[in-house]
Amino acid sequence: MQAFETLESNVRSYPRSFPAVFSRARGSIMLTDDGRKVIDFLSGAGALNYGHNNHQIRAAITEYLASDAVVHGLDMATPAKLKFMKTFSSVILRERGLQYRFQFTGPTGANAIEAALKLSRKVTGRQNIISFTNGYHGMSLGAIAASGNRFYRKASSVSLSGVTFVPYDGYFGPAVDTADYLRKVLMDESSGIDCPAAILVEAVQGEGGINVASKQWLQSVQAIAKDVGALFIVDDIQMGCGRTGDFFSFEFAPLSPDIVVLSKSLSGYGLPLSMLLIKEEFDAWRPGEHTGTFRGNNLALVSATAAIDIYWRSRTFSQGVQRMGELMQGRLRAIASEYGNAFAVRGRGMALGFDCQMTEIAEATTRKAFEKGLIVERCGPVDRVIKFLPALTIDSETLNQGLEIFEKSLAEADQAGSNLTSAVLSHSK
Numbered sequence: 420m421q422a423f424e425t426l427e428s429n430v431r432s433y434p435r436s437f438p439a440v441f442s443r444a445r446g447s448i449m450l451t452d453d454g455r456k457v458i459d460f461l462s463g464a465g466a467l468n469y470g471h472n473n474h475q476i477r478a479a480i481t482e483y484l485a486s487d488a489v490v491h492g493l494d495m496a497t498p499a500k501l502k503f504m505k506t507f508s509s510v511i512l513r514e515r516g517l518q519y520r521f522q523f524t525g526p527t528g529a530n531a532i533e534a535a536l537k538l539s540r541k542v543t544g545r546q547n548i549i550s551f552t553n554g555y556h557g558m559s560l561g562a563i564a565a566s567g568n569r570f571y572r573k574a575s576s577v578s579l580s581g582v583t584f585v586p587y588d589g590y591f592g593p594a595v596d597t598a599d600y601l602r603k604v605l606m607d608e609s610s611g612i613d614c615p616a617a618i619l620v621e622a623v624q625g626e627g628g629i630n631v632a633s634k635q636w637l638q639s640v641q642a643i644a645k646d647v648g649a650l651f652i653v654d655d656i657q658m659g660c661g662r663t664g665d666f667f668s669f670e671f672a673p674l675s676p677d678i679v680v681l682s683k684s685l686s687g688y689g690l691p692l693s694m695l696l697i698k699e700e701f702d703a704w705r706p707g708e709h710t711g712t713f714r715g716n717n718l719a720l721v722s723a724t725a726a727i728d729i730y731w732r733s734r735t736f737s738q739g740v741q742r743m744g745e746l747m748q749g750r751l752r753a754i755a756s757e758y759g760n761a762f763a764v765r766g767r768g769m770a771l772g773f774d775c776q777m778t779e780i781a782e783a784t785t786r787k788a789f790e791k792g793l794i795v796e797r798c799g800p801v802d803r804v805i806k807f808l809p810a811l812t813i814d815s816e817t818l819n820q821g822l823e824i825f826e827k828s829l830a831e832a833d834q835a836g837s838n839l840t841s842a843v844l845s846h847s848k
C-alpha cells in the first residue's frame with residue numbers, strides 16, 4: 420500500500436477503508452494479492468449487481484472483442500447499439516407499459532444527471548431544480564449542486580446554484596407528509612421558491628443513508644411535478660437495474676417519470692455506461708446540442724444487452740432478489756433486536772441500511788468486518804449507516820457468511836466502545 424500512498428493523490432478514498440491490493444474477483448468474492456478472500460457487500464457501489472466478472476455476460480463481450488466489431492464509434496449507429504435499444508425496449512420497457520427514447524451520455528452517472536438537468540431547463544425555460552435533503556447525484560458542478568452532503572458541496576469551492584432543497588419522505592418523522600410542504604411552497608406565489616424545471620428524486624436514497632420513500636409520497640411528488648409544469652426525473656443510477664427487486668426502483672409505485680437516469684449496473688459488467696430515458700414529448704434537443712466522446716460505448720452496450728437477456732426475460736430473477744432481500748432484512752432486524760432495537764434497519768429489495776445511530780459504531784464495525792473478510796461500506800449524512808449492497812446474484816451461503824461477519828464485527832465494536840449501544844439507547848430515550 421506504501422507505493423499507492425506516494426503515487427496516488429490524497430483524494431483516494433476506498434483504499435483507506437479497505438487497505439489491500441485487490442487482484443482478482445469473481446461473483447461476490449474478491450481476492451487480494453496476499454491471498455485473502457474477501458466477500459463483497461459493496462459491489463462497486465451498486466455497479467456490480469450481477470457480480471464481478473459474471474462469466475455469462477463476459478462471454479458476450481469476449482466474442483464481440485474477438486470479432487473486430489466497433490468498440491468506439493462516438494455515437495455512430497452500430498448493430499450493438501440497435502440491439503441494446505431493441506432489447507431494452509421490448510424486455511424492460513414494453514413489459515412495464517413504458518415508452519422512452521434513449522439518450523446515451525458520457526459514461527458516468529454525473530454525466531447523465533447533467534444532461535437530464537440541462538434538458539429539463541431547456542424544455543421548461545426555467546432554471547430551478549427541486550432536489551431533496553440527503554439526495555446524491557454526483558460530483559460534477561450541476562450534480563453536486565443538487566446533492567445535499569456538505570462535505571462534498573464545500574469541496575467544490577464555488578457557489579452552487581440553481582437548486583432548492585426540500586425535505587425527503589420521512590425527514591421530520593412519520594407524522595409529517597413532506598409532499599404536502601412541497602405542494603404548498605410550489606403553489607404559493609410568494610413562497611420564495613422559483614418555479615422548477617424539474618423535480619429530481621431517488622426512490623431509495625443510496626448515498627444519503629438508505630432512506631426509503633413510500634409509494635404514496637412518490638406518487639404525490641410525481642403529481643406535484645405535473646401540476647406545476649416541471650419534469651419529473653427519477654435518478655435510478657444506484658437503485659435501478661434490479662437493486663430493489665424490480666428492474667426500476669419506482670415500478671412498485673408505479674411511476675411514469677418524464678426522465679429516468681440509469682448508470683452503475685446498466686452495463687452489467689462494471690463497464691461505464693450511462694443513459695437517459697426520455698419521454699418523446701420532452702426530447703427537445705437539437706442535433707448535437709449535447710455531446711461527448713464516450714457516449715454509448717459499444718462494449719458496454721453488448722454486456723448490457725447480455726445482462727437483460729440473461730436476467731430479465733422472466734420474473735424469476737426479480738422474485739429471487741425480493742426473496743433474498745427479505746431474508747437479509749429479517750436477519751438484520753434480528754441482529755438489531757439483540758441490541759434492544761437501538762439500531763434501525765431500512766431498505767427495499769437488496770439495498771439495505773443498518774443505522775448504527777453513531778458514526779463510531781459504524782466505523783468500528785466496518786473496519787473490523789474488513790479485517791474478518793467482508794467489504795461493507797457506510798453511508799448517510801455522518802456515515803453512521805452501514806450499507807448492504809451484495810450482488811443480486813449472490814448465493815445464500817456467501818450471503819450468510821457475510822452477515823455473520825457483520826454480526827460479530829458489530830458485537831466487537833460495541834464491546835470495544837464499552838457498550839456504545841447502551842449510550843445510543845439512553846440517548847434515544
Ligand SMILES: *Cc1c(COP(=O)(O)O)cnc(C)c1O
Nearest residue numbers: 527528529555556557625656657
Ligand atoms: C453514484 C451515483 C451518481 C453518480 O454517478 P457517478 O458515475 O459516480 O458519476 C448519481 N446518482 C446516484 C443516485 C448515485 O448513486
